[in-house]
Every structure is written in structure tokens, then in C-alpha cells.
Amino acid sequence: MTAETAATGRKPVMSDVARLAGVSHQTVSRVLNGSPHVKEATRDRVLQAIHELDYRPNSAARALVTNRSQTLGVVSFDTTLYGPASMLHGIEQAARGHDYFVSIVSVRTLDAHSIQQAVDRLRDQAVEGVLVIAPQNSAPGSLAGLGGDLPVVAVGSGPSGSVPAVAVDNEAGARAVTRHLLDLGHRTVHHLAGPAGWLDSQARLAGWRAVLDESGAAVPEVLTGDWSARSGYELGLRLAADPSVTAVFCANDHMALGLLRALNEAGISVPGDISVAGFDDIPEASYFTPPLTTVRQDFGALGRRGLELLVDRIEAGPESARQPHALIPPELVPRGSTAAPGR
Amino acid sequence: MTAETAATGRKPVMSDVARLAGVSHQTVSRVLNGSPHVKEATRDRVLQAIHELDYRPNSAARALVTNRSQTLGVVSFDTTLYGPASMLHGIEQAARGHDYFVSIVSVRTLDAHSIQQAVDRLRDQAVEGVLVIAPQNSAPGSLAGLGGDLPVVAVGSGPSGSVPAVAVDNEAGARAVTRHLLDLGHRTVHHLAGPAGWLDSQARLAGWRAVLDESGAAVPEVLTGDWSARSGYELGLRLAADPSVTAVFCANDHMALGLLRALNEAGISVPGDISVAGFDDIPEASYFTPPLTTVRQDFGALGRRGLELLVDRIEAGPESARQPHALIPPELVPRGSTAAPGR
DNA sequence: TGCTGACATGTTAGCGCTAACAATGCATGG
């Protein structure tokens, strides 16, 4: 018997609670909003009445009068991938902690128009701010002015300058993994890059090249994939044919997976003949054959930080003292796919 | 200069539009809601005014008076996995088509209490219905009565009877893959099952056993994992030590991945010595070494169907004519990890 | 005892919208 005791059939509203508790609806409102000016005994009676009627405040009415929806929007590109999915998870967890709801819109393509549509849709829903989980391309200002007055924060993509962003320090991760391979004794490291135009690709490429330059190692030709295992496989067949290759740093784990298969088919041993490293640390990476050395991104932390940045902007305004960008340091995870050169 | 022309600083409301168009606010409302009783010319003037002011209806006000939030809730367990993430994607796409917003809450654990909390949170937000993306355990009525009067649909887990559900036909998938292995000439098929208590595990186990029984094949002892690659690896070491094993059907692809690694380490060739099959067809499966024979689940379709079922219940009531459960047929995807027995 | 002020509570207005009803105009047909 948890439903409204009076069985009116209608959902109870604030004045129903007030009547039952013998107070005015405003006092009920005060209890609900934690006003200090309510006597202990009164508060108890009100809470009791709320419980008895299983009363739930009408969020639309509250939003109407306070002009706050308590909702944040998330625009996500391909929620299907491990990274975006984890960030979404982190965002939602953090949002709950800050008492916001999370509404989501996913876009199929990354062009400015689709993203704009998604943001508009969220704006129609009166969200108070928007998080964009989308790898940014380097096109100038792709996110700039997207939200109008609506606060927007980009998550998981490098700071592009146009919008506050939270991202992993791709360059540092690439440097770490490249150095790791050189330290193992490899003369140089090949790179299987992500698609041109993506900030992540560019930063990882830059980190790799910087370490090679600093070490005086030769800088081999870069092969460019599209993040997919398929492209890793296809380019891997090319690498397999080149006897000078002893170490390959792939811009993500999926391409590394494709590469591993290509090398396996070619009868090349990993890490015996060639060492392979990836980037992301997807959950499967430690069960590849052999387990993949990679760079762990804490996607969940990324999401949480992004959310906090956004909440900050909403509640403190854009002049908020905190810095508008954040770089999360990644972590090298050495596993069995890298070793000292054997050929 | 797309903002409100008058630069009042305040967001324009319906009466601002009305004034500019020289009509009453109600006529603006009629235009917005597609009422047929508006003269063409009037409609145009109103639309023009809306555009000029960049007016957006206040969703809270509308929700308050119509008593409809146009929002659906999704409760998701571990959005990080490929399956749930894909379903969420499918749900969102379909929801947009039906003019609903999607609000998400993720739960860390699957106990009834957490799920109840999540649903309560969504109810506080006045969602019109809830989709639960959570593998159901077989505990009786784990979802029953969860929503009270709120429509609830389970997505991706077998029909448990307590709530309308949309799921893949796990048993059919398991039958298909088991038959595939027998047809290749294997005397029997071992099974690496998912955790007990999960409907998915049980259905896959049942399908496997049924085919063995029908074929008069011996039914080997079942090994039970926990869906993780780690458990596949550990149990795989046991299987590797048993020379009678020639074919293994794993209840999901992750465990198959772990198994592949265990076999590889033991120097056992796949599919030369042992054939391996999985279930789910995660995107990486076709790049495992060797490419994994598996059963494809169309998670996106699952999400879409679930959403349609839910919308149906919301708009037509629970007595809606359509059947409350739906089973999506899965598809066997034969790849290189299965072949005729070699030992 | 009466005055002050802090506390506790009640009353009123209005957020922006839609639903219901009212009013207007205009063509039609007897």
C-alpha cells in the first residue's frame, strides 16, 4: 500500500501533502528545499505525509519557475566504441553526484552540421550545458560558437582552442611508448598513424617523431590508417614485407590487433621478430596474442573531469577561475608484445 | 545577429512572438502544434517571427500543462561493453525518430536495489517510460513491479515473464553454432558457459545441450566462466590439457579470446587441433588470430525494437495488441577459427 | 508591561504554456 492512501487516482501534488500534514504548501516546499526555517516537528510531519502519499515533486513545474532544468546534454559520436562509452559512463556517474540528469544525443557523422543539430536538439530540451564526446578534427573552430550562450565542453579530444576541453595527453603517451621501444634496444620505431586531420592522430604522431628526433633515430615513413583493425591488417601486410622493421607503434589498439594478425599470418613472431605497441588499452588488449603493450587512457576520469569543468562553468560562469583545459596524463602499460629486438 | 532583435536580454517567450507577428499567443501555439485552423498567411507571419527572434518553446512549461515530458529513461549496466553501448545507440536513434528525448542512468551493480534506485531517479525526472539494458538474472521477478505505473521494457535479456522484453534468441544461436561444429565432423562440442543464474548463459547452454542430445553426441562436462577474457584464459588452460577436446563453443567472444590465448600458449593450433567459436560478434572478433567464428547479435536492432515496444505501451497503453516479447534471430558467422577436426 | 526582532508559517502572484470556450467574420441557402 505505497500508493496514495486516499486512492484519488490522481498523482498527489504539493497541496495534497500540505493538507495531510496540516500546513501550507509553501511549508512543504521549504522542507523539500531544505530551508532552515522549519520547526523540527513540522518537518517530520511533512516528511511523513510525503512518504505516506509517495509524493514526488513535479520537475516540470519546478523547472518552469526556477528556470533550471537540472539536465546536461551529451553529444556522442559512435557510443559503440570503448572510449566514448567509458566517457559517457564517467560523465553519468559524476553528473549524479552533482545532481544533474544526463540526456544523450548521438550523431552518425562528425560534420559540423550534425553536431549543430544535436546541440539544437538538446537546447530544445533546455539543458543547462553540453558535453561533446567527439574526436575533434583540426578544422578551425569546428565547435566554436556551437552553443551560443550555452556552455559547451569537449571531452576526449585535444584542446582546439575554440572550446574548453578535457583530453588525454596524447603526445606524452606517444613519447612514453616510443621511448620504451628505443630503450629496449630498437634502432628506430615505425608508426602506424591514425587518420590525418584528427587531433589525436596528430598529437600521437608528434610525440613519436619528437622522441625519434631527440634520440637521433631515423624517422621511417609513416603509414596512415583509419583506426580500424582492418586498416591495421592491410598496412600490417606491408610492414611484414619490410625486413628492416623491428618495432611498430600503432596509434590505437584496434589497428594493433589487425597488425598482429597480419604478422601472424606472415609467420613473423611478436615480439621475437617485431615488437608491437598500441594506444588506449581496450579491455581486450591484455588478451591479445601476445598481450599488447599499450598506453592506458583513463576514459572514466576524462568524463568526470569534463563534467566537472562543465558544472563549474554553469554554476560559476565562464569567468570561473579554473583553467579551461585539462590534460589527463596517460600511463604506459608494458606487456608481452614488446621486447628487445631479435633480428 | 540571430539573437532576439529587440536585444531585451531576456529569452523570447511565446507572447513576444505573438506581438511581433500581430496575433495572439494562442495562435503561435497553434502554429507550433500544427493545428489545421490557421490561415496560411498567418502561419507564415508567425514562423517568420519565430525565426526572427530565434524563439524556442519552453519545454518545462509545455510539460507542465500537457503532463508529458517527452523523455524516456534508459537504465544501463556497464555502458562500457560493446553490447549495451550498441543498444543504447540504437535506442537513441529510434527515440529521436519518435520525438522522445533519452535520459540515462547507469548502475554499477545489478542488484534489485540499485536498479530500483535508478528507476526512481528517472521517475523523479518524470520520464514517460523506462528501458532497462541489463542482463537479467533468473531470480524470480527481478524487474517485476519496478516501475509501478511506469511502463518498463527490458532490452537484451531473455523474457523473464515479469516484464516485456526484447532479446536475441540465444538458444537458436547456440544451436546454430553447435550444429555447425558437429557438421564439420566433430564428435562432440565442449562448452565454456557464462555464469550461472544469467538467462543468457542458461539459454545458450540449453541450445548447446539440446543439439548434442538430438545428435546423440556425448555431453561433456560444462566449464563455467564469468564472461571475462581472464576466465576464458584460465579455463582454457584446463581445456588445453585435455586431449579429447576438438571443439569448444564459448558463451561469448571475450571468453573465446582468452581461450585462444591459452591454446596458443599451449602450442595448440586453432583450428588445426581445436576449433573455437564464440557468441556476440564483437567488432574485434574478425581480427582475432585466427578470426573467430561466432554468432552475430544485432544489438542496434535490439535497441530499436525495445524502444518501439516501449513507445507502443506508452501511447497505446499496456493492452496494446502487439505481443509483449520479441526475439530477434541471431546469425551464425563462420570464420577461420572452426574447421574439420584434425586430431 | 509593552516593544523589538528573530523565527515560523501563510498568502499571493506568476513562471510560459495549452485546453476550453468565446467571439468574430464571411459565405451559403432559404
Place this chain on the structure above:
DNA sequence: CCATGCATTGTTAGCGCTAACATGTCAGCA
């Protein structure tokens, strides 16, 4: 020429809540 009816538009009320103000109560103090 006027009643009839439909198309079009306007007017009013109220959804459930919070903010602002009004009122009531009681302790402390001159």
C-alpha cells in the same frame, strides 16, 4: 435579407511549483 455554420482568431483559466512579501508568535529586555 437574415439565420446557419464553419473557419479563424482571441480570451480566460490553470497546470504545480517557488519567490516575495505578509502575518503571527514568542522570547528577551527596558
